[in-house]
Amino acid sequence: MTTTFDLSKFKGIIPAFYACYDEKGQISQERTYTLCDYYLQKQVHGVYVGGSSGECIYHNLEERKAVLTFVADRLKGKMTLIAHVGAPSTRDSILLAEHAASLGYDALSAIPPIYFTLPDHAVSRYWNDIIEATSLPFLIYNIPQTTGYTLRTSLYKELLKNKKVIGVKNSSMPTFDIERFKRTGGQDSIVFNGPDEQFVAGRIMGADGGIGGTYGAMPELFLIADQYIEQGKFREATQIQSEINEIITALCSLDGSMYAGIKEVLRRRGVNIGGVRLPLAGITVQDSTRINEIISLLQQAESRFTSERNN
Template identity: 55%
Template sequence: MNKLEKYQGVIPAFYACYDENGEVSPERVRALTQYFIDKGVKGVYACGSSGECIYQSVEDRKITIENIMAVAKGKLTVICHVACNNTKDSMELARHAESCGVDAIASIPPIYFRLPEYSIAAYWNSISSAAPNTDFVIYNIPQLAGTALTMSLLAEMKKNPRVIAVKNSSMPVQDIQMFQAAGGDDFMVFNGPDEQFISGRVMGAAGGIGGTYGAMPELFLKADELVRANKMEEARVLQYDINEIIYKLCSGHGNMYAMIKEVLRINEGLDIGSVREPLTGLCEADLAIAKEAAQMVKNAVAKYCA
């Protein structure tokens, strides 16, 4: 098997799983992991944006990845985002993730201060050195991190043989082509924006990592299948329907992840709690939106995946 094959396909970003008191729930982490195995996705991307990493402690994140691995080992490819905005804690999480047996670790650049590229490279390489037997994925999400991956920074990072991919959440699909060309054959790019999943795949992303996949994994698996089969018109129609669902998920007063968790509760009977403050949970009026979104998912699954 090509060493990148295990990363190619549909990789949902894993949601933060909380109990009734808002604490990370090991049982719910395990239940969500099993849900993804049952749906037939390629892997999961843990502790990233969708995992609310920015609002979780080092300990919360350790509990999350330990419980994912307890269920996923040998069944899913697991990429664990370990960035904590300081090198020390990020290295600790990298070491821990490797000890749990993840396939890859990932990291955004440090946020808040605008650091020079050599500082970002040093940060990423220190994190990678703490997991010396584990692949490393650069997480490019400039609209949230405030720093974009440049071609010169990528060239610098390519000197580290563990750097195997960019998870690209910038909006221009051309970035995917640029990163893939610079990365070469032993390198891959993941599509980040779910709204342009098929475009990213066409521009060279061999897989996708996305925050809304979990609410409708069947639809992204189908979109991936259509792209592979070169059925582009069908893929486009499906992508448009997916996008309508995403707009609905984003139309509430509460945060999109709270909405997705409600959709999972309605459609799958899967309870993984809500979101952690400062993210806003659902208000009364949002429940009707969640119901509509859940029904849209059901209708689309019946239409495309029967």
């Protein structure tokens, strides 16, 4: 594979951007700006806007366009911006792609079509129709556990014939898939690790960086883990992954959804971006103590690994 795009910007730690709501549950421009400023302060490498963590499946077209606009207003030119434009219909996906391109996003991405089971040739056409709508590079999003569709290396190889396809955001659980996609695309392609629980393993197996839904709760930990990997300090990276996994496990043990828990953690740490949209479950009274414990785990890990990195 050869490409004319600058791939250096598609590396490192890229949080999946959360949906930001006001007290009435509507998309909030002010709170979207708050989250943008938070990521700027944390010095992450970019943001992935409008995906699963952004609750895109529960937003209408105009809401999704608004989120893309607000993030670009605040972050364009300051970090890498990737717009997830996957939607139930090709028509809406193309409209989102064109909107993102007009705002100056660095790349597009999309899950495969959902609900109906489609053959490979229909999925391929869906992605290629989006790709051809703009001049932006494109990242395929493989997340079979939610879409029911598994990207095979044979189709990936065919898609790579389109020079706008620069790689894949892989959220399947086997790190074997990361190695296969990286081998198929070659060094002139990008593979992002999706499952946060295996960030270190994914990077070691060939991922160029990570895009993750829990990064926003603990960007420092993922940034340090990524730095350890770059330095070849795999033992230290594995240790920090273990602490990350303790936090993820705790977030997934809440009665409310993981995203509700993350947003409550952020709120208690001074970043209020609202709750989650139904049917996602909000946090419960019983979750309150557990969230205090999660914050304690976060603080302990941040203190330990920040100190070790500075010594």
